Amino acid sequence: MKVGHAGYRGSEVPLPIEVLSLILSYTATLYNHPTQYTLWACCLVSRSWYAASISHLYAHPLLENRNFDKFSRTICPPVSAHKPRIGLENFITRLDMSGLAYESSKSLTARLLRRTRNSLESFAAPAVTFSIACLAPLSKCAHLQLLDLSCDSYDMTLSQLLDSIGHLSSLTTLKLPRNALRGRCNLTSKSHWPMQLRNLQVSDYLFDDLESWATLFESWSNSLRSFKIAECKGYASLHCLEPTFLRVDTITSFGIGLSLHDDAFPFHRILKTFPNIVRFTLPAYQAEQLAKSSGVGEFMSDIQSGAYLQHVDPESLVEVLILTEQRPPASTPPDLSSEILRRYVHKFPRLRRLEIPELYAYPVGKRREYEMLNDELERRANADNRATSGLYLC
Template sequence: MALDQQSNWDIMMADNLAKVQLDYGKSKGINKDVDVHIPASSPHRGEDGTSSNTWTTEPIYLPDEVVLQILEYLARGPDSQYSLAAVCRLSHQWYSAAVPYLYRYPDLYGSNFDKFCKSICPSINLHVRKSPLSKLVKVLDMSRLVHQGSKSVTARLLGRTKDSLEEFRAPQASFAVNCLPALAKCHKLRSLDLSLVSESPPLPELFRTVSHLESLHSFRLPRSSGFGVHHNGTAIAWPPNLEDLALSGGIDAHFLHGVVGFPQTLRSINIEHCPLAKGYAVSHLLRVAVQPLQNLVYVRIAHLPRLSAHAMDDILFLLPQIKKLSISVDYITPAMFDEGHFSHFREPLIAGVDNSHHPPYGNPLKHEHLHTLELTNSGHPNVEDKISPIDIMIALDECTLPRLRVVRVTKSLHWHSNSTSADAEALSEALQEGSKRDWENREGVFADMDREEYEKADWAKMAGVWSF
């Protein structure tokens, strides 16, 4: 936009603001001589600089396209709820345009939850009063609520928003089995997060509910869920298009020992906060149920208190297809990259299963696909020095991880300390050198980019050691 056009735009906006301020003052009975801030360019300021209530020009009308662009910008801001609510008070045009943005992702917390419920559910009787605002809600995030509301209120909110709801994060205390019938009708639901639920509904009923949600791509089980001895895992029916799954809760050996199979559509799996899961059972689950998932890209394992200090040393060779691994150092050692430790992987892991398409079985020292390695800390004492930058440097030198380009490390592992900062810097340079080769040869992550993406790509920013 040219400078003179921008100046004209500022004057126009200032004129509109002055008109709104004057009209507001009249509606409140404020004396017309009260000094209201009006820019010098406004026609409402006299030659002596005093304000005047004479409006000589028509209010400026903004096309809907311009209004929508402004609202798109406001909706991305940190205080979008306050900004959108203020904009709704400007005029009928702004109200009509801003209300869908205001209710699309309501920011819910303790003090405003009751008001939101009254807007969405003005009556307990569904057929008495319906609120048109309920169809505007696309993301219902109740994760910040603890004692507010009740189980019946949550069920009513799901029932009123079922036609448009795309994401739902359940509250800690007010989600129960009576919410499942309404949840089953949320056919547009893409993400369901029940991780905070303190009292999990019966899992067979929960799985029957979500199994019919064809749009559901992300599903996080409650940390309070329990798979008991009598649970028939073969009856579990997953959503047909599920891509992201988070397992948590009381998952025991009866669940993990091959009882449950996962859908082939899975691209990401997260196993954490399972206090009953033991190392041999998790390894068996990875070998039998997770390894056959050919579309799997990302795996995360953390907060499993019954795993030993080396329980997950085999994970890279159990899952040769993954490109990103996030794992707690509590469960791994440098043997993760050691040749002698993996001599038993020269034979197929599962009898009768053809594993020839998995590169690591031909050469157990080479993981062809891993691009990002994330090291976390689950809180066990004295684990800070279990994996060092030198261990990963050796793996790079021996071509164990030929595609590794990004290493993310939690700050609690102290890789930034004086004793290891130089090693971390050397590892970062080695990773960036590999990314530079990929960029020059158009390999790795650059191979799948179209020409425009490739020209905008910066290999230096896509590799290295990062702390979080």
């Protein structure tokens, strides 16, 4: 690259590597195939461009079945190859193997973790080829901030997992394996969650007895702020929660996905078990079912929570309600009319932001009702967060 006046006929003045690296850092902010191709092409320009580009190219490799074999042989060459290490593994900060399964092996996954342990900050495990043998090298990843094991169920207990990662002081986000909450809770007094853990996600199986939930909640670190159930076998497992005996005050963000069985969501029990929820995420399909269902008596109001929405909850701290596009296959798309949305606005007196999928909104002919709802939410907000309050179509 030539720097200077267009009419200059002297020798080219190369840009310092630090300048090239700064320029390429803006290109590397997007993790997609065009970015990977661009960084790869930059590596072929010259030695200085290679030195500036190679760290960005390997920081977050996009792994697929077509390129994983070459990647693994570069980072973890076979012992019989007698190839010296060239240090590329020290550039890898994000290792996402969630799109892989049989392309790797349990031993190869463990070797990749062992090679990248000094730089790894984020790791997403592959399906099938992650096992208890990978926990030892995983425990050496001192800079790990995000650990995603939600791709599959693995042959390990929650206690074994925590014994391996409980000391990782940088870990803030953990997505547990799908079978982590299956059966009864096996945690002991020696089981410790990472001290800086803030975000926890579970999926698939859930505890179905009060004692196991109590053991889980009591073991949580005080730093935990967000709890998400990505999807589950059935909401029935949550009906065993008893707010009289269980109360978790640290959780301020709660999210839940769809249930495999079309059973009622215990809205009341969740809100009372986690009384300090400020941000609530719920499928729009389930939100419509809750608003349309009607309960009779205290018991039915607890299970079929539509009746529960009829009464204002002055103690609720919910400020942000997010409705997602998730819905069961072959089901009718939910109709998020202004009447249904107003029930939630009425229920939560502190609600100031409501996000709904644009796909399920029907403002045609009722634009005025949506605008009135937006104005009401904005009036509830204070001066600091008024700009981020209102009704949002996402």
